[in-house]
Amino acid sequence: MRLRFMAIVLFSAFQSSFSQTDNAVEKKIQQLIKKMTLKEKVGMLHGNSKFYTEQIKHLGIPEWALSDGPHGVRAEMNRHNWKYTGQTDDFSTSFPPGTAMAASWNLELAKQRGIVLGEEARFRKKDVLLGPGINIIRSPLCGRNFEYLSEDPFLISQLSISYIKALQTQDVAACVKHFVANNQEENRFVVDVTMSERALREIYLPGFKSSVVDAGALGVMGAYNKFRGEYCTENNYLGRTLLRKEFNFKGVYMSDWDAVHSTEKAALAGLDLEMGTEKENYNDWYFADPLIKAVQEGRIKESIVNEKVANILRVMIKTKVLDPQTRIKGSINTKEHQQAAYRSAVEAIVLLKNEKQTLPLNMSTLKSIAVIGDNATRTHCGGGFSSEIKALYEVTPLQAITDKYGKSMQINFAQGYEKQSHVVERSSAGQLNTDKADWKLIDEAVAQAKKSDVAIVFAGLNHDFDSESFDRLHMRLPYGQETLIQEVAKANPKTIVVIIAGSPLELAGIESRVSALVWGWYGGMEAGNAIVDVLSGKEFPSGKLPFTIPVTLSQSPAHALGAYPGHDLKVNYDEDILVGYRWFDTKQIEPQYPFGYGLSYTSFEISNVTADKKVYGVDDEITVKFNIKNTGKTNGAEVVQLYAGQTAPSVLRPKKELKAFDKIFLAPGEQKTVDLKVKVKDLAFYDEKTSGWKTESGEFMLYTATSAKNIVNSLAVTIQ
Numbered sequence: 001m002r003l004r005f006m007a008i009v010l011f012s013a014f015q016s017s018f019s020q021t022d023n024a025v026e027k028k029i030q031q032l033i034k035k036m037t038l039k040e041k042v043g044m045l046h047g048n049s050k051f052y053t054e055q056i057k058h059l060g061i062p063e064w065a066l067s068d069g070p071h072g073v074r075a076e077m078n079r080h081n082w083k084y085t086g087q088t089d090d091f092s093t094s095f096p097p098g099t100a101m102a103a104s105w106n107l108e109l110a111k112q113r114g115i116v117l118g119e120e121a122r123f124r125k126k127d128v129l130l131g132p133g134i135n136i137i138r139s140p141l142c143g144r145n146f147e148y149l150s151e152d153p154f155l156i157s158q159l160s161i162s163y164i165k166a167l168q169t170q171d172v173a174a175c176v177k178h179f180v181a182n183n184q185e186e187n188r189f190v191v192d193v194t195m196s197e198r199a200l201r202e203i204y205l206p207g208f209k210s211s212v213v214d215a216g217a218l219g220v221m222g223a224y225n226k227f228r229g230e231y232c233t234e235n236n237y238l239g240r241t242l243l244r245k246e247f248n249f250k251g252v253y254m255s256d257w258d259a260v261h262s263t264e265k266a267a268l269a270g271l272d273l274e275m276g277t278e279k280e281n282y283n284d285w286y287f288a289d290p291l292i293k294a295v296q297e298g299r300i301k302e303s304i305v306n307e308k309v310a311n312i313l314r315v316m317i318k319t320k321v322l323d324p325q326t327r328i329k330g331s332i333n334t335k336e337h338q339q340a341a342y343r344s345a346v347e348a349i350v351l352l353k354n355e356k357q358t359l360p361l362n363m364s365t366l367k368s369i370a371v372i373g374d375n376a377t378r379t380h381c382g383g384g385f386s387s388e389i390k391a392l393y394e395v396t397p398l399q400a401i402t403d404k405y406g407k408s409m410q411i412n413f414a415q416g417y418e419k420q421s422h423v424v425e426r427s428s429a430g431q432l433n434t435d436k437a438d439w440k441l442i443d444e445a446v447a448q449a450k451k452s453d454v455a456i457v458f459a460g461l462n463h464d465f466d467s468e469s470f471d472r473l474h475m476r477l478p479y480g481q482e483t484l485i486q487e488v489a490k491a492n493p494k495t496i497v498v499i500i501a502g503s504p505l506e507l508a509g510i511e512s513r514v515s516a517l518v519w520g521w522y523g524g525m526e527a528g529n530a531i532v533d534v535l536s537g538k539e540f541p542s543g544k545l546p547f548t549i550p551v552t553l554s555q556s557p558a559h560a561l562g563a564y565p566g567h568d569l570k571v572n573y574d575e576d577i578l579v580g581y582r583w584f585d586t587k588q589i590e591p592q593y594p595f596g597y598g599l600s601y602t603s604f605e606i607s608n609v610t611a612d613k614k615v616y617g618v619d620d621e622i623t624v625k626f627n628i629k630n631t632g633k634t635n636g637a638e639v640v641q642l643y644a645g646q647t648a649p650s651v652l653r654p655k656k657e658l659k660a661f662d663k664i665f666l667a668p669g670e671q672k673t674v675d676l677k678v679k680v681k682d683l684a685f686y687d688e689k690t691s692g693w694k695t696e697s698g699e700f701m702l703y704t705a706t707s708a709k710n711i712v713n714s715l716a717v718t719i720q
């Protein structure tokens with residue numbers, strides 16, 4: 001009785017103190033707004049330079065500082081053009097980009113990244129960090145796949161929640177982007193995307209919804225493209241119905257840079273802040289003098305302007321912009337930050353093939369290694385446009401091998417292929433004619449491979465391909481790398497290929513010819529150390545693919561259906577909900593490597609998989625329990641994935657969908673019991689007939705798996 005009473009008192013105390021603070025914030029916002037002129041208000045609603053908005057000095061409101069980006073704090077740019085200032089105090093920590101974060105399947109690492117980037121953003125006096133970029137990886141060709149996370153909305157949601165919550169503990173606002181359907185760079189400024197409401201709800205929205213509703217993201221960025229006939233930034237359904245009403249979003253809805261096309265329409269659709277417009281005079285921007293005029297002429301009510309100012313002030317207050325004394329000061333380039341970047345790179349690495357335990361290499365017995373490929377010496381942190389980072393340093397693979405093993409063995413380097421591409425902004429033209437094999441470089445590489453104990457080829461892409469502002473032209477390895485790898489593999493039976501890339505590539509021409517294949521991603525500043533430590537066994541590989549790697553582009557859903565990049569600047573997502581593995585599974589197409597796939601140096605045994613009940617009600621939570629044991633001789637980690645599929649749905653549903661996962665670290669011989677939980681409600685599909693989520697009764701299968709293809713256990717349960 002007493003306990004219950006105490007609980008009630010505590011609960012109501014918490015409630016009232018919570019609403020008190022919220023009320024106090026709202027009161028303060030209204031007081032500030034009352035003291036502002038219309039011009040001052042509007043000054044807060046558009047950029048006064050590339051990355052700032054206007055201050056209101058007499059009210060103690062400073063300029064608001066926004067900065068890219070998703071995997072590091074970008075270097076300082078000139079205020080009025082896109083050139084870097086060239087100052088020397090803006091080097092920062094560079095994490096591996098989004099796809100690599102997703103490949104780690106480690107929520108704790110996403111959290112660490114959030115904290116580090118928050119600390120660095122604060123140190124650099126930034127208020128908003130523009131990221132994470134969470135658009136669905138729909139086509140293997142999208143130039144920004146490397147920045148994004150996955151083809152799966154659940155994996156995206158979980159990682160975003162961890163990252164955003166952590167970032168915002170550092171008094172920095174996240175700005176989740178690009179809302180919505182910016183799934184290709186080709187024609188991104190104009191393409192009109194249409195899709196079914198169901199595809200929107202099941203695939204393209206969940207990441208944004210979780211970011212706002214579950215993580216409390218304080219910022220959302222409206223995408224460049226059109227959605228159902230209207231630019232995202234002036235789309236009432238996106239801005240008002242979904243963001244404000246359904247998600248109850250109280251933060252700032254800002255435009256992507258130069259994504260605004262109107263004053264009234266955008267203002268009414270709920271956009272708060274216009275950024276990046278290319279008109280030279282800032283007063284000419286849509287949310288500048290034209291907005292003042294619209295209010296003066298009665299086309300827009302001043303209350304609409306006040307609402308926008310309130311949204312910005314609310315974020316400022318929550319991140320202590322108006323309270324600089326108590327605000328976190330941050331730190332930069334610390335050893336801890338670099339260690340976090342290193343862990344993030346290590347845990348992203350995916351082992352795709354390891355014939356006869358080629359890996360890990362026994363470095364103490366090797367006398368020589370051939371290190372081959374342009375990517376062995378190329379740095380990547382500074383590429384990709386808005387996500388590029390001026391990293392304090394970036395360790396390349398060759399540098400790492402030389403530093404760590406240069407004294408104990410002969411390192412035979414050969415470039416192998418030449419980077420024949422170049423960047424042409426807004427166009428993939430720089431990728432044309434880049435498929436030539438250079439036989440002089442190949443012969444040199446073969447000679448080095450022949451005289452070495454093992455050959456490691458660092459192959460893949462670079463940011464002439466994986467980049468904002470254009471898509472790739474094809475899914476093949478460029479620069480004649482396939483021929484290079486085939487020749488090296490003929491010369492040395494112990495050939496290992498490490499792919500550096502952020503998007504799927506055709507691997508069929510090399511996979512069967514090499515002894516080991518590793519996906520290393522863009523690894524950030526610690527890339528070289530991470531990959532070399534995994535190859536040597538100092539660290540173990542534990543990443544899993546966050547996207548399917550098709551055998552050919554034509555296997556991939558949007559391409560199989562001719563629904564990329566669209567016609568006449570329109571694209572309809574014909575594959576509907578069957579994105580990524582949902583398509584491959586349901587259509588029974590064998591990919592090169594499935595979603596969720598990745599090997600280990602050790603082996604695991606999963607046993608005693610049970611569900612807590614056989615029959616569940618709609619409000620229940622299902623718990624699947626299993627034992628997992630490390631049955632090998634070295635440390636390792638397995639990412640166990642729980643998928644669910646409905647046996648006889650009334651509408652087409654994917655064969656299975658990811659519903660839970662856990663990354664489990666185990667020493668040799670160690671065993672753990674693990675629970676994975678899924679709410680019955682989360683087994684629902686979006687029913688277009690009733691415009692709501694529907695969980696049908698009947699049989700569902702729960703698949704415990706180590707990839708979308710490798711199902712360890714299937715359990716049937718009934719939903720009533």
Ligand code: BGC
Pocket residue numbers: 068069130177256257386468
């Ligand atoms: C990108 C955004 C980025 C912005 C500011 C745009 O081109 O699409 O992701 O945050 O530029 O640099």
